[in-house]
């Protein structure tokens with residue numbers, strides 16, 4: 182991107198906003214590649230407000246607002262709090278996770294009216310996510326005109342995938358019309374690649390990273406680059422997720438429409454909002470609630486999830502020609518030892534052997550000595566990658 186006309190002062194701060202399907206996470210960073218000073222979550226809708234904690238996890242602020250408070254008021258509260266907490270004028274730039282960069286956006290970009298319009302035009306490619314990512318950009322632009330905002334793309338990390346990996350078995354003309362695998366969760370995978378490098382790990386080793394959160398996908402990685410991923414043209418493909426279906430025979434979708442008479446909007450709603458863990462259990466899309474439930478349908482939904490994760494790990498290993506390392510990240514990957522355990526049990530044939538005690542403690546290394554595959558748990562930190570991209574784009 183062209184250099185924005187803003188430099189980061191020595192006491193400048195960058196706000197990173199990570200808008201996901203089930204949460205908006207944020208973090209504040211100072212200059213240099215150091216951990217966040219403040220982390221928090223923000224919500225609009227039924228329970229609007231925000232909460233922020235310091236680096237040690239102590240609550241700094243917890244602001245609950247009346248139901249129905251618009252997002253603009255919640256962000257206004259956050260920006261005001263940052264000024265009170267850090268001092269007026271220190272916030273120099275805001276970085277945003279933008280889920281879809283399409284073909285045009287391969288690197289972080291300044292969010293101007295023109296680029297925002299181009300990104301909004303990609304909404305049909307990520308109808309659930311793109312508006313959620315762009316809303317805070319518009320809100321902050323209105324609240325703080327002139328504050329530099331930069332977009333960082335989930336899709337960008339996967340541009341290293343080979344043409345054969347990206348291509349679907351459709352007539353060529355559809356590929357020319359842009360129907361191909363894009364892949365998502367790229368900022369999370371970039372963070373894992375950075376961490377593996379910083380931990381002194383051999384990044385050449387064939388590695389499969391499992392980002393298991395509300396949205397879930399796998400990435401096959403070597404040399405810090407994506408070689409394959411389970412999500413595709415849209416965020417529906419691959420693993421069953423909290424409310425999204427994952428891999429489904431396209432014939433079943435045609436059947437729903439032609440034979441069962443469901444309309445397009447109805448089918449779209451089912452695939453994005455009513456499928457996955459929620460759809461199969463009929464109870465919840467939240468893994469914590471399913472693991473706590475005595476209902477057999479909850480166990481069936483968890484089984485479907487671990488079955489598909491293990492199955493797709495083998496698919497990723499096939500692209501890489503082997504697997505030497507498996508990394509768990511994301512809310513489920515970091516916090517649900519029981520889910521990791523059943524995924525790893527299904528992968529024993531690949532040489533995955535878990536150290537049960539280490540897995541209970543949560544890692545970072547959770548594989549047993551004799552296994553052929555090193556298994557790690559590394560916390561997701563898309564916010565840090567966003568902040569690093571923002572800092573790299575500011576003139577010194």
Ligand SMILES: Nc1ncnc2c1ncn2[C@@H]1O[C@H](COP(=O)(O)OP(=O)(O)O)[C@@H](O)[C@H]1O
Pocket residue numbers: 201202203204393394395396423466467468469470511512513516517
């Ligand atoms: N501290 C935790 N303990 C147990 N499970 C958790 C925890 N945090 C998140 N999860 C699980 O992770 C999932 C949400 O993951 P997360 O990565 O936060 O989602 P997203 O970023 O996609 O909004 C939920 O299924 C939730 O049950």
Ligand SMILES: CC(=O)OP(=O)(O)O
Pocket residue numbers: 200201202203280310335365366394395396397416
């Ligand atoms: C791409 C995607 O699925 O994101 P999230 O996990 O935030 O839903």
Ligand SMILES: [Mg+2]
Pocket residue numbers: 201394395
């Ligand atoms: Mg997330």
